[in-house]
Amino acid sequence: MDFSLSADHRMAQKMVRDFAQKEVAPVIKEFDRKQEPIPWVYRRMGELGLLGICLPEKYGGQGMDYISLGLACEELEAVDTHLRVAMSVHTGLCALTLLQWGSEEQKQRLLVPLARGEKIGCGAFTEPGMGSDVAAMQTSAKREGDSYLLNGEKMWISLAANADFALVTARSDSKAAKPAEALSSFLVDLSSPGVTRGALHGKLGVRAGVTGWLKFDNVRVPLENRIGAEGEGFKITMSGFDHGRYTVASGATGIIRACRDASVAYAQNREAFGKPIAEYQLIQQKIAQMAQDYEIARLLYLRVGWMKNEGLRPTLETSYAKKFASEASFHAASEAIQIHGAYGYSNEYDVERHLRNARGAMIYEGSSEIQTLIQAGYALGQRQNKALRCELPPYQG
Amino acid sequence: MKIITCIKQVPDSEAKVTAQNGQPSWGEAPLVINPFDEYAVEAALLQREAQDGEVIALCIGPDSAKDALKHALAMGADSAILVSDPALGALDSQGAARVLAAAIQKIGGADLAIFGRQTLDEGTGLTVSQTARALGWPLLSFAGSIKAEGGKITVERVIEEGKQTVSAAAPAVLSVVQSIGEPRYPSFMGIRKASKAVIPVWTLADLDIAAPAPVVTRAELLNPPVRDQACEMLTGETPEAIAETLVEKILAEKVL
Numbered sequence: 001m002d003f004s005l006s007a008d009h010r011m012a013q014k015m016v017r018d019f020a021q022k023e024v025a026p027v028i029k030e031f032d033r034k035q036e037p038i039p040w041v042y043r044r045m046g047e048l049g050l051l052g053i054c055l056p057e058k059y060g061g062q063g064m065d066y067i068s069l070g071l072a073c074e075e076l077e078a079v080d081t082h083l084r085v086a087m088s089v090h091t092g093l094c095a096l097t098l099l100q101w102g103s104e105e106q107k108q109r110l111l112v113p114l115a116r117g118e119k120i121g122c123g124a125f126t127e128p129g130m131g132s133d134v135a136a137m138q139t140s141a142k143r144e145g146d147s148y149l150l151n152g153e154k155m156w157i158s159l160a161a162n163a164d165f166a167l168v169t170a171r172s173d174s175k176a177a178k179p180a181e182a183l184s185s186f187l188v189d190l191s192s193p194g195v196t197r198g199a200l201h202g203k204l205g206v207r208a209g210v211t212g213w214l215k216f217d218n219v220r221v222p223l224e225n226r227i228g229a230e231g232e233g234f235k236i237t238m239s240g241f242d243h244g245r246y247t248v249a250s251g252a253t254g255i256i257r258a259c260r261d262a263s264v265a266y267a268q269n270r271e272a273f274g275k276p277i278a279e280y281q282l283i284q285q286k287i288a289q290m291a292q293d294y295e296i297a298r299l300l301y302l303r304v305g306w307m308k309n310e311g312l313r314p315t316l317e318t319s320y321a322k323k324f325a326s327e328a329s330f331h332a333a334s335e336a337i338q339i340h341g342a343y344g345y346s347n348e349y350d351v352e353r354h355l356r357n358a359r360g361a362m363i364y365e366g367s368s369e370i371q372t373l374i375q376a377g378y379a380l381g382q383r384q385n386k387a388l389r390c391e392l393p394p395y396q397g
Numbered sequence: 398m399k400i401i402t403c404i405k406q407v408p409d410s411e412a413k414v415t416a417q418n419g420q421p422s423w424g425e426a427p428l429v430i431n432p433f434d435e436y437a438v439e440a441a442l443l444q445r446e447a448q449d450g451e452v453i454a455l456c457i458g459p460d461s462a463k464d465a466l467k468h469a470l471a472m473g474a475d476s477a478i479l480v481s482d483p484a485l486g487a488l489d490s491q492g493a494a495r496v497l498a499a500a501i502q503k504i505g506g507a508d509l510a511i512f513g514r515q516t517l518d519e520g521t522g523l524t525v526s527q528t529a530r531a532l533g534w535p536l537l538s539f540a541g542s543i544k545a546e547g548g549k550i551t552v553e554r555v556i557e558e559g560k561q562t563v564s565a566a567a568p569a570v571l572s573v574v575q576s577i578g579e580p581r582y583p584s585f586m587g588i589r590k591a592s593k594a595v596i597p598v599w600t601l602a603d604l605d606i607a608a609p610a611p612v613v614t615r616a617e618l619l620n621p622p623v624r625d626q627a628c629e630m631l632t633g634e635t636p637e638a639i640a641e642t643l644v645e646k647i648l649a650e651k652v653l
Contacts, residue, residue: 007464011468049586062589
């Protein structure tokens with residue numbers, strides 16, 4: 001067993017760190033405060049190859065492995081969550097799901113522009129009336145000849161305002177015996193007639209990121225944009241979550257690290273009662289907890305990256321990583337604020353933004369409660385990994 | 398155009414460097430490409446883009462210095478060469494210049510040899526001029542921009558007094574400053590290429606030279622003295638009262 005990162009990993013990590021620290025860190029407070037996206041940021045991520053980091057070169061990607069995707073997410077979210085969210089929805093939910101379930105023709109036609117960062121993708125599953133209960137979604141896709149007519153509304157969709165394509169799950173068969181078999185997946189061109197969209201404001205965190213809604217009013221989706229077979233939508237959506245949750249887990253690990261580093265720096269400089277507060281055991285306890293949680297979160301996500309590289313299904317392991325890292329990041333941010341005192345409570349320091357950003361990850365891409373049910377299901381033998389018709393291809397090198 | 402960019406591996410700029418038993422120590426801090434040399438690689442790549450040709454990264458150091466060369470490859474250099482020999486333990490800048498000059502000659506010369514303005518560790522900024530002298534090539538230092546045309550190299554030097562345009566016939570040795578342009582990040586494709594690259598290692602025997610004896614040796618290396626200082630905030634009812642307390646303190650401490 002080898003726990004060391006390869007030279008590729010270390011170079012990729014440094015490259016992403018340099019980008020996030022040099023280009024985004026100096027401006028993030030301003031855009032977070034204004035609740036506006038940084039206008040150039042997604043284009044720049046595309047130019048640098050980040051959006052296609054772990055997609056195969058033959059589909060226009062950069063050809064790095066899945067561990068590199070996790071390392072990149074850690075570096076991005078250590079600066080701000082909205083950067084990692086772009087990786088989650090574009091690379092994780094949309095592109096990797098297309099890599100797993102798309103036909104060769106679809107990969108050439110649809111995946112290549114996503115992998116090159118020329119087009120932006122997102123994942124549209126949640127609706128105003130459903131989140132965790134995926135099989136209860138109402139958006140419908142009615143087959144009409146060589147196309148489907150899409151009707152319905154999706155909500156809390158990251159990058160809804162920016163994306164060119166959305167991977168949409170919709171109800172294609174209202175009479176299916178099992179609710180899960182009623183769903184199908186489509187890659188929808190968001191410039192199609194009948195698509196309207198808007199932004200949602202007032203979020204607690206991720207304020208430099210755009211979250212919105214999509215409305216489909218008799219949107220005609222060609223048959224060749226249906227991903228997988230009719231009725232495979234539930235499985236495809238769950239595969240998408242495996243990929244998205246991996247990015248959430250690795251990103252949240254970056255928040256823990258950022259909070260640990262900020263706390264260490266502050267505690268070594270701030271004095272109380274005649275000595276730096278880092279010398280007090282109550283402060284040390286908080287920092288030690290962050291340091292420990294960072295290592296645990298990191299090992300958990302790196303294992304998922306390794307499993308993806310090997311072609312193993314990491315649904316349970318991703319669930320552990322996602323739940324642990326998202327909850328530990330919120331705790332780390334809260335404790336970092338405590339260490340920073342009143343300064344931590346103000347937006348002069350980054351830790352208050354980390355706290356607001358961290359909170360969402362306990363809800364989106366499978367809430368902590370859903371993760372607990374997944375873990376219990378595996379532990380009790382009620383769930384097993386069943387072979388899928390299409391698996392994510394292992395890393396080919 | 399053939400361009401050799403000479404780089405060095407140094408401790409990360411955030412490393413806390415201390416003296417341990419007369420030797421510098423940077424603890425567990427990682428070793429990176431000298432940040433000033435990233436500008437040299439950028440300058441070389443810009444010239445290649447403008448003129449076509451090849452960029453060769455050259456470095457003296459232990460085997461671990463291959464990581465610095467891989468960084469240059471990941472940025473876009475075409476090939477890399479490491480000069481490594483156990484006899485090169487105590488190199489000063491003049492010794493390094495001799496070794497680099499011998500390596501540049503073994504490569505078969507070049508149109509340009511580009512250096513960063515200095516290194517982050519030793520910081521003498523001398524190796525570039527000493528290499529120019531060892532090669533017998535003109536030196537164009539502190540270049541903020543480079544133009545190569547018909548065998549003539551023209552640079553705009555960025556110096557304290559202002560800007561100065563100078564030119565020389567190629568081959569020439571250059572040092573570059575930050576206004577050459579922000580170094581590009583390594584690309585993921587470049588990273589993959591670099592990690593697979595087999596970097597040739599040349600010994601002194603390959604260069605057909607003996608280890609240059611240091612001309613300058615470090616006599617002693619000490620940590621800076623620990624400052625014994627304390628800050629005391631004086632309070633009082635009125636500014637006059639505070640001033641009076643301050644005067645008493647100054648007299649008591651025998652500052653005046």
